[in-house]
Amino acid sequence: MAKHWADFQYEIYLNGMTGAVPRLPTDLTRLEELTEQRLGPGPVGYVAGSAGSGSTARANRAALDRRRIVPRMLRDVHERDLSVEVLGRPLPAPLALAPVGVLSIMHPDAESAAARAAAAQGVPYILSSASSTPMEQVAEAMGDAERWFQLYWAKDREVTRSFLNRAKAAGFTALLVTLDTPLLAWRPRDLDQAYLPFLHGVGTANYFSDPAFQAGLAKPVHEDPNAAVMHFVGMFADPGKTWPDLEFLRENWDGPIVLKGILHPDDARRAASAGMDGVVVSNHGGRQVAGSVAAADALPRVVEAAGDRLSVLFDSGVRTGDDIFKALALGAEAVLVGRPYAYGLGLDGQAGVEHVIRCLLAEFDLTLALSGHARPATLGPDDLIEENA
Ligand SMILES: Cc1cc2nc3c(=O)[nH]c(=O)nc-3n(C[C@H](O)[C@H](O)[C@H](O)COP(=O)(O)O)c2cc1C
Numbered sequence: 001m002a003k004h005w006a007d008f009q010y011e012i013y014l015n016g017m018t019g020a021v022p023r024l025p026t027d028l029t030r031l032e033e034l035t036e037q038r039l040g041p042g043p044v045g046y047v048a049g050s051a052g053s054g055s056t057a058r059a060n061r062a063a064l065d066r067r068r069i070v071p072r073m074l075r076d077v078h079e080r081d082l083s084v085e086v087l088g089r090p091l092p093a094p095l096a097l098a099p100v101g102v103l104s105i106m107h108p109d110a111e112s113a114a115a116r117a118a119a120a121q122g123v124p125y126i127l128s129s130a131s132s133t134p135m136e137q138v139a140e141a142m143g144d145a146e147r148w149f150q151l152y153w154a155k156d157r158e159v160t161r162s163f164l165n166r167a168k169a170a171g172f173t174a175l176l177v178t179l180d181t182p183l184l185a186w187r188p189r190d191l192d193q194a195y196l197p198f199l200h201g202v203g204t205a206n207y208f209s210d211p212a213f214q215a216g217l218a219k220p221v222h223e224d225p226n227a228a229v230m231h232f233v234g235m236f237a238d239p240g241k242t243w244p245d246l247e248f249l250r251e252n253w254d255g256p257i258v259l260k261g262i263l264h265p266d267d268a269r270r271a272a273s274a275g276m277d278g279v280v281v282s283n284h285g286g287r288q289v290a291g292s293v294a295a296a297d298a299l300p301r302v303v304e305a306a307g308d309r310l311s312v313l314f315d316s317g318v319r320t321g322d323d324i325f326k327a328l329a330l331g332a333e334a335v336l337v338g339r340p341y342a343y344g345l346g347l348d349g350q351a352g353v354e355h356v357i358r359c360l361l362a363e364f365d366l367t368l369a370l371s372g373h374a375r376p377a378t379l380g381p382d383d384l385i386e387e388n389a
């Protein structure tokens with residue numbers, strides 16, 4: 001029998017009766033405010049912030065809220081199984097932790113704690129290129145648990161080649177290539193606070209520890225850290241890249257490659273033609289193009305374009321179990337969640353991230369059951385209506 005994630009609710013009730021209430025709220029939308037109280041406006045401003053006046057982040061939420069579930073009755077949901085296969089990998093549930101860089105601004109144990117939490121719950125951890133901890137160290141913290149690597153596709157080809165080799169050696173199985181951040185967007189909250197973690201060297205660990213990166217510096221990192229930071233800023237992403245450049249990645253990575261940040265169906269078709277294995281429909285949590293289409297509104301057309309040629313994953317705005325249900329009903333195979341686990345980390349380290357994973361999946365399990373489904377595979381557009389469409 002598969003694990004029933006919903007059982008977490010009785011664990012909470014029963015613990016609560018002995019006075020052991022959970023240390024974090026079960027409504028994950030409350031975490032941002034609590035984290036801000038704990039850590040102050042700089043770090044939380046960076047995590048919570050988005051592009052422009054925030055219209056894309058708001059649109060992400062509105063597009064999920066506007067879709068409403070139409071539950072079905074009298075279907076056998078006694079035995080449920082949330083497991084799915086994504087990119088040829090068996091997952092216990094259709095959820096992975098999104099690549100979030102610079103996590104040491106949330107907690108000193110940073111990515112290692114988040115990765116351990118993912119490993120403990122069996123959920124894949126996607127490590128950012130811009131992590132505060134070198135990838136080898138994060139991999140070691142995870143044992144043999146499922147891990148994927150997110151690539152910021154650097155200007156320097158040798159740095160990219162080195163990252164791919166290191167990630168492979170450290171046991172990362174799939175590669176997510178983020179395409180929506182060739183430049184950092186206009187982010188007023190960070191601009192007005194003059195707070196950008198990597199200008200303080202946070203999020204540069206993979207680069208500073210890399211021989212190919214070091215080869216591009218006039219002086220060793222410890223002799224001129226500021227120059228090293230500026231070198232990182234100038235090379236970590238490349239606005240000059242185009243579709244034919246994907247060939248280099250295909251030649252240098254044997255495992256699945258997923259393009260993150262796809263919103264247009266024609267780009268999904270190009271991804272398939274370029275031999276990619278999947279896409280993440282994402283607008284980077286509203287942090288890149290202000291005024292962009294909401295991720296959930298872009299999803300159905302990308303799913304249609306992908307057909308059975310690509311795995312389609314989804315992120316941007318997932319906060320609850322019913323959001324996971326909706327994304328899957330719109331055709332995603334799995335979702336990634338970003339900010340909620342960063343707040344969980346900020347509030348309670350590894351335990352906080354595990355809390356976020358367990359709450360999301362308990363709520364998803366219950367939403368599934370209460371809507372008449374025993375497994376993700378039976379979800380489809382028929383399970384939703386769109387209000388005011
Ligand atoms: C603080 C922060 C840092 C991020 N860093 C990265 C990154 O290094 N690489 C990347 O591909 N996406 C990054 N993202 C985007 C996430 O992977 C993901 O697309 C987004 O957070 C999903 O939206 P959500 O936060 O609403 O769940 C970051 C997001 C946040 C909030």
Ligand SMILES: O=C(O)C(=O)c1ccccc1
Pocket residue numbers: 101102130181198203284287
């Ligand atoms: O903040 C982000 O959204 C992001 O993707 C990023 C980019 C560079 C370094 C760290 C995070």
